[in-house]
Amino acid sequence: MIPELFFAYFAFAIVLFSIIVITRKNPVHSVLWMLLLFFHIAGLYLFLNAEFMAVMQVIVYAGGILVLFLFVVMLVSLKEEIKVARFIGAWPTGFTFAVALFIVILMSLRSFVAGPQGKYTIDLIKSESNIKVLGKLLYTDFLFPFEIASLILLVAMVGAIVLAKKRFKG
Amino acid sequence: MPGTYIPSEYLPVLIFIIIATAFGLGALVIGTVFRPKKPYPDKLMPYESGVTPIGEPRYRFSIRFYVIAMLFVVFDVEAVFIYPWAVVFDKIGIYAFIEMVIFIGILLIGYIYAWKKEAFQWD
Numbered sequence: 080m081i082p083e084l085f086f087a088y089f090a091f092a093i094v095l096f097s098i099i100v101i102t103r104k105n106p107v108h109s110v111l112w113m114l115l116l117f118f119h120i121a122g123l124y125l126f127l128n129a130e131f132m133a134v135m136q137v138i139v140y141a142g143g144i145l146v147l148f149l150f151v152v153m154l155v156s157l158k159e160e161i162k163v164a165r166f167i168g169a170w171p172t173g174f175t176f177a178v179a180l181f182i183v184i185l186m187s188l189r190s191f192v193a194g195p196q197g198k199y200t201i202d203l204i205k206s207e208s209n210i211k212v213l214g215k216l217l218y219t220d221f222l223f224p225f226e227i228a229s230l231i232l233l234v235a236m237v238g239a240i241v242l243a244k245k246r247f248k249g
Numbered sequence: 250m251p252g253t254y255i256p257s258e259y260l261p262v263l264i265f266i267i268i269a270t271a272f273g274l275g276a277l278v279i280g281t282v283f284r285p286k287k288p289y290p291d292k293l294m295p296y297e298s299g300v301t302p303i304g305e306p307r308y309r310f311s312i313r314f315y316v317i318a319m320l321f322v323v324f325d326v327e328a329v330f331i332y333p334w335a336v337v338f339d340k341i342g343i344y345a346f347i348e349m350v351i352f353i354g355i356l357l358i359g360y361i362y363a364w365k366k367e368a369f370q371w372d
Contacts, residue, residue, distance in 0.1 A: 125259055127254070139325055143321060147315070150310060154309060201254050210332070211336055213333050217334075218334060225352065226348065226352060228326075229355040232356055233358060235322075236360075236362070237359055237362055239319035240366050243312045
């Protein structure tokens with residue numbers, strides 16, 4: 080009963096804050112509401128037995144990525160941005176896409192079958208601590224995705240510098 | 250059974266968040282209720298150490314802030330990956346050491362690139 084109650088709260092809050100984020104007139108307010116959104120996502124991770132993910136959600140998303148968003152918002156001219164109509168385009172198009180996406184999600188959820196239970200049960204993870212289990216798996220079985228992650232980070236770093244490079248010169 | 254996990258050891262965190270939120274919101278609400286409200290234009294002006302504000306408070310930031318923030322996020326994520334690695338290092342040993350050298354080595358290329366492109370210069 081308690082997990083369901085918490086999930087209901089987190090799910091409702093996440094949907095509510097998402098709507099608030101996209102409807103705010105001031106982009107800075109959007110970013111600050113997003114902070115609340117990120118904290119609730121961390122709460123959801125906590126109830127999925129993903130302790131480490133929850134902590135990193137707070138440190139990386141609420142700490143780092145939000146600052147990045149704030150700087151991007153500061154980069155654009157806010158005074159002009161606020162005057163522009165926020166929801167551009169015809170609403171029937173948007174509505175059709177939303178309904179289509181909803182149907183796809185519903186269909187995939189209906190055909191969802193839980194896989195066989197793996198080696199890592201909640202009890203095992205609890206007895207060995209979340210981060211140890213994660214580390215053991217990540218640096219042995221999932222070694223290749225881990226190294227790929229460094230390449231993705233490299234691309235992000237080079238991409239940011241290339242995007243901003245012209246401004247450095249002039 | 251999946252889905253019935255309760256992170257009970259995080260109850261103090263929950264209590265802390267509730268008290269912190271209640272304290273913050275409570276201070277604002279109590280202030281709104283009890284403080285006298287006599288606004289006039291000079292009082293509503295943004296406070297700039299007693300000087301009359303000049304210009305707009307919102308101006309466009311330099312793109313350097315974006316690059317610095319982006320580099321920060323990248324190295325933040327790198328540090329996140331090092332954390333579980335350090336915890337299980339004694340279990341995996343030299344194998345883990347080599348893979349972390351490759352991981353940091355790839356990111357070092359990006360660091361040298363940023364350095365050469367003068368992304369850290371601020372003038």
